[in-house]
Amino acid sequence: MRILSIAVNTFRENLREKLLYNLLFFALLMIGSSILLSRITLGDYHRLILDLGLASINLFGVLIAIFVGIGLVSKEVDRKTIYTIVSKPIPRYEFLLGKYCGLVITLFANTIVMVVGLLIVLQVMDVPITSLVFKSLALIFLELMVITAVAVLFSTFTSATLSAIFTLAVYMIGHLSGDLKEFSKKLDEVSQMVVNAIYYTLPNLERFNLKGHVIHHLDFGMADMALTLAYGLTYAAFLLLLASIVFQRRDFQ
Amino acid sequence: MEHSDSILKTAGLRKTFKVGFWGRSVTALEGLDLDVRQGEVFGFLGPNGAGKTTTIKMLMGLIYPTSGQAWLFGRPIGDQESKARLGFLPESPYFYDYLTGLEFLQFYGHLFGLRGVALGKRIDELLELVGMSHARHLQLRKFSKGMLQRVGIAQALINDPELVVLDEPMSGLDPVGRKEIRDLILRLKESGKTIFFSSHILHDAELLCDRVAIILKGRQVACGRVSELIDEGVAHSVEVVIDGLGPEELARLRQMADRVIVQGSQVLVVLPSRQQVGSVLELIRGARATLVSLTPQKGSLEDLFIREVKNKQPELREAV
Ligand SMILES: Nc1ncnc2c1ncn2[C@@H]1O[C@H](COP(=O)(O)OP(=O)(O)O)[C@@H](O)[C@H]1O
Numbered sequence: 001m002r003i004l005s006i007a008v009n010t011f012r013e014n015l016r017e018k019l020l021y022n023l024l025f026f027a028l029l030m031i032g033s034s035i036l037l038s039r040i041t042l043g044d045y046h047r048l049i050l051d052l053g054l055a056s057i058n059l060f061g062v063l064i065a066i067f068v069g070i071g072l073v074s075k076e077v078d079r080k081t082i083y084t085i086v087s088k089p090i091p092r093y094e095f096l097l098g099k100y101c102g103l104v105i106t107l108f109a110n111t112i113v114m115v116v117g118l119l120i121v122l123q124v125m126d127v128p129i130t131s132l133v134f135k136s137l138a139l140i141f142l143e144l145m146v147i148t149a150v151a152v153l154f155s156t157f158t159s160a161t162l163s164a165i166f167t168l169a170v171y172m173i174g175h176l177s178g179d180l181k182e183f184s185k186k187l188d189e190v191s192q193m194v195v196n197a198i199y200y201t202l203p204n205l206e207r208f209n210l211k212g213h214v215i216h217h218l219d220f221g222m223a224d225m226a227l228t229l230a231y232g233l234t235y236a237a238f239l240l241l242l243a244s245i246v247f248q249r250r251d252f253q
Numbered sequence: 254m255e256h257s258d259s260i261l262k263t264a265g266l267r268k269t270f271k272v273g274f275w276g277r278s279v280t281a282l283e284g285l286d287l288d289v290r291q292g293e294v295f296g297f298l299g300p301n302g303a304g305k306t307t308t309i310k311m312l313m314g315l316i317y318p319t320s321g322q323a324w325l326f327g328r329p330i331g332d333q334e335s336k337a338r339l340g341f342l343p344e345s346p347y348f349y350d351y352l353t354g355l356e357f358l359q360f361y362g363h364l365f366g367l368r369g370v371a372l373g374k375r376i377d378e379l380l381e382l383v384g385m386s387h388a389r390h391l392q393l394r395k396f397s398k399g400m401l402q403r404v405g406i407a408q409a410l411i412n413d414p415e416l417v418v419l420d421e422p423m424s425g426l427d428p429v430g431r432k433e434i435r436d437l438i439l440r441l442k443e444s445g446k447t448i449f450f451s452s453h454i455l456h457d458a459e460l461l462c463d464r465v466a467i468i469l470k471g472r473q474v475a476c477g478r479v480s481e482l483i484d485e486g487v488a489h490s491v492e493v494v495i496d497g498l499g500p501e502e503l504a505r506l507r508q509m510a511d512r513v514i515v516q517g518s519q520v521l522v523v524l525p526s527r528q529q530v531g532s533v534l535e536l537i538r539g540a541r542a543t544l545v546s547l548t549p550q551k552g553s554l555e556d557l558f559i560r561e562v563k564n565k566q567p568e569l570r571e572a573v
Binding site for chain 2: 001002005006009012013016079080081082083084085086087088089090091249251252253
């Protein structure tokens, strides 16, 4: 109940963020621009629209998660709004979870807006809307939940700017981690160990990427879906646990 | 550590901060021993940078002590159950400024699991108590400093706490605002609450507190009842006005007095304590001069404070 109060308040606070609307505007612009692009493209425009649309939702979702997420905790500490909350009978981890849930609600609302935009474009352009599209969108949202947890973890112990840089780095490496494994095979033993350590600790975000499946009509079964869901949720939960431990030990100065 | 009437207690509470790149240690508080009892107004006094906020932040569970211990309601600090019996107003409080007065108090009520009609009634009472009923639908960012302070106190009282902790509740307010906060504190005391507040304004404390502790540069220099501290610590000065003294007596007076001001045939003499009164009276009798008036001056915490600073090592002096 207390977590919900904090989440709702966080959501309300997020809605006041102008950056959010700017990002949302550009996301819709990009999704819409695929209509124009498809006019000047020869051949398979279905592919282009889906590719661009899903990529836009992913990219702008991540940008929202990062730029709204990093300020989530650090802003409360800097502005000292946290003082009156932590002195109430609320464990710190509940506060953190409340902030996280609030941001996830914000992201959900934004994703819905972007998805509606995409569906309208698909409808207008006569692109078939398959169940794979929805599976792909669900996993994009799962990825956002993981990225948000990363941003929250960083923001419990570093400044907003550093959290943004670190979280972006995790996002990019997370999408390259498949290549990372390949790449490590060419290295000497020590470097191989380092690269492998990165590979196994950072999230493998390519698991949440179904664009290839959608475009090439490859099946992604319910079992695969459940496994990926379990992976994402476990990873996010682990990050939040870590964030709670860091947050619990922290001095609010 | 169960103390039936000990509401807030610290033993050797100490905090050092690591500052700068090399993590140099700075001691903000050095071995604080406090014992605040049920139903009293306790003033925690000291100049800026003395360590008051650091202490309060430790008591509220915002930062962790480097060493030493503290208890609220006989339980170690950080305990969730004792936090439920606590109200806290931080120094120059910052709140979510996009909320209205009503939404703001609702948010804090929800954190205590208060809802619905009961919460609505509580909020009405509190807004009334702090004189903010008119600002119920006004956003906090349109509040003045005094209004924020008052709604901040309402926030601290939402759970009907037994102990109210206020960090510099009167700072930044005009005299009228300060008086309002003082009245509010007295009203809370009347309703049986224990109040612990910090201040660098000694005058406020003198009017309000049953007991005070004074800290300087992180070190406790005095603790006790206000009247006792003033009586023990500060000799009462006496002002005597005399008419018709000769130059010889005047010279002798100057040796006894703190200050001698000559005005025409009258002299105003400020004696450092009551002890000199006898010899001054003799002197007057001997010189056949007239005693115009004799006024004992009451000491103040301010005097005590300045004396304490003077007594301490020179390093402490720069604190004031
Ligand atoms: N986070 C911090 N890091 C380093 N030094 C600090 C920190 N917080 C407080 N201090 C130092 O501790 C001392 C006490 O500060 P504070 O408790 O804020 O005093 P007060 O509330 O009495 O004005 C000051 O010298 C201050 O510089």
